[in-house]
Amino acid sequence: MSKYEVRALPLYTKEHTWMKATGAGIVRIGITDYAQKMLKTVNYADLPSEGDEVVYMESCAELESSKAVSPVYCPVSGRVVNVNEEVMDEPELINKAPYDAGWLMDIEPSAFEEEKGKLFTAEEYNTFLTTL
Amino acid sequence: MKHLVYYISEQMNPWKNLAVEEAFLHWVPQDTVVLYLWQNRRTVVIGRNQNCWAECNVSRLEHDGGYLARRLSGGGSVYHDEQNLNFTFLANHSDYDISGQTDVITRAVRMFGLEPEKTGRNDITISDRKFSGNAYYKKDGKCFHHGTLLIHTDMDAMKRYLNVSGEKLRGKGVPSVKARVLNLQDICKEITVKTMKQALLLAASEVYEATPQKIGLEIFEREYLADLEEKNSSWEWRYGRKIPFSWEREKRFEWGNIQMRLYVDQGIIRQAVIYSDALDAEFISKVELSMAGLRFEEQKLENVINLETSEEQKKMLADIDSMIMEGA
Secondary structure, eight states, rough: SSSSSOSSEEEOOOOOOEEEEETTTEEEEEEOOHHHHHSSSSEEEEEEOTTOOOOOTTTEEEEEEESSSEEEEEEEEEEEEEEHHHHHHHHHHHHTTTTTTTTEEEEEEEEEHHTTSBBBOOHHHHHHHOOO | OOOOEEEEOOOOHHHHHHHHHHHHHHHHHEEEEEEEEEEOEEEEOTTTOOOHHHHHHHHHHHTTEEEEOOOSSOOEEEETTTEEEEEEEEEEEEGHHHHHHHHHHHHHHHHHTTTOOOOOOOOEETTTEEEEEEEEEEEEEEEEEEEEEEOOOOHHHHHHHHEEEEEEEEEOOOOOOOOOOOOOHHHHHTTTHHHHHHHHHHHHHHHHHHEEEEEOOOGHHHHHHHHHHHHHHHHHHHHHHSOOOEEEEEEEEEEEEEEHHHHHHHEEEEEEEEEEOOOOHHHHHHHHHHTTTTBBBOOOHHHHHOSSOHHHHHHHHHHHHHHHTTTO
């Protein structure tokens, strides 16, 4: 088994972000356990504002860690409807719980069906991790 | 490495120097490492996600004719003067190697008979005293690793600008980590900015097994550099980043006591709350209202209060201004 946690439900990108539907046409996104381990301690989360447009596989946020400032590549295009204020106050939540309390933002997707097909399933992402 | 190229800056304006750094980042081709050496005159450089007012005594720095600059990379605040030498390694991701780059720095320092150590916190030290702080940045497959080298920097000036006290400032933003610092010249007289530049080039040629080739700024469009410089000097980039905070201070004047709290975001006062025992309470509440929307530490209250003011009220405005600007 991989030493990085990969959960069954979300879909993943090769840039180590995840996305899952949370109901009512909204998806939640965050970074994976692999990503948070590579970044090491996150010191600052620069998140977009509600209402901002985000684009599939373009940077939608930046995370500053002890290693570097790194972009977060968005798994879907759409409009930001909610950002996780708690990770702005306590960025280490991203390290402690990347799939739960350390989520980054909720997005109302604009091309969900088309983009969903390009993402990895958990199994595919796990396989991808073994190639790194 | 096939190509090692270098450029040594000929001027000391931080906004220009950081513009050149960013231009090299976009330019650097495959199989190439750029080594860029530069110095700044009386400058505080803050990290990408720092609150400048929490890290630097901005009004004092600007009063003294110094520069405040924000860099692309993360991390804490540093003070630069002519006796601090900055280095930047720039390369594509596949040519980028932090340990090799750090090796260039430690090797150069060892040429003077010293024994530097790398710490976990991106610092290079001798006897636990830091003489070099390092930070990293990557964008679109291009990376840089830059850092400071304290040669003979004015430590009193460093403290003067980097020690912030006397006010309660609470908010988001990356805090700086204080460290005991060391000027290399204090432990080795042979180290000057000039000899260190030579040592770095020699060390780089050894590490990369290549002869350093000098490169000039003519590879860049003049206008492109000017645009980057303008961004670096802009109010929006230096002060106006989305890093909200609240600021609090209390002070006694002849006309009364003032307790003020300001909520600031993107460098702009969003709300002011003032408690005062001044007799002219109506005027105080007008001041409170007119402060919203002003730039923090740039407000000249007398110019924005939209009403006839008495001499006494003018004095109150000047006092409140000075209370916010204090430190200069």
